[in-house]
Amino acid sequence: MKPLKEFTIPFVGLKIAKHLFEYEVNQAFFKHFEYEDFNDVNIHVNVELEKKTTLLELHFEISGWVNVNCDLTNEPYNQTIENTFDLVVNFGDEYNDEHIDILIIPHGTYEISVEQYIYELIILSVPIKRIHPGVEDGSLDSEILKKLEELSPKLKEDKEKEEDIDPRWNTLKKLLTDK
Incomplete structure (x- = not known):
């Protein structure tokens, strides 16, 4: 799967400080991942990258809604979601993403792709049991x-x-x- 260019952050030219990147995620983003559980998507993503001398710290914040079908009635509704995630990017001899919140990339790498982290954060933010608010009330x-x-x-x-x-x-x- 070819990475999406708008979700790639070239950090090599950035100063040692905090930098904010904003993304709008829609249905086309999930078509790229071939994920078809959502009817429609409108999510705002903030990625705060703090560049330090030996590592990078990324703080992800998502908020918005996904349109899903209710598990009981199969009626579509907008499920609001909010979530955060912190990632530490360190430099090493080879690529290693074995840990959930630590990513090791090879020395000499000049950019990082955050699309997979955004995708997983959104998917994990949706409740397992999806119940239409009208069913509950x-x-x-x-x-x-x-x-x-x-x-x-x-x-x-x-x-x-x-x-x-x-x-x-x-x-x-x-x-x-x-x-």
């Missing part, structure tokens, strides 16, 4: 929700069945709980 009117409610077991019927049980079974249940 009861305002969503959906055919699927009506069908789920229709097919769900009724609590009142269960209580009535328990009352109709022969009382001799209750004494047997006590034997199990008296241990």
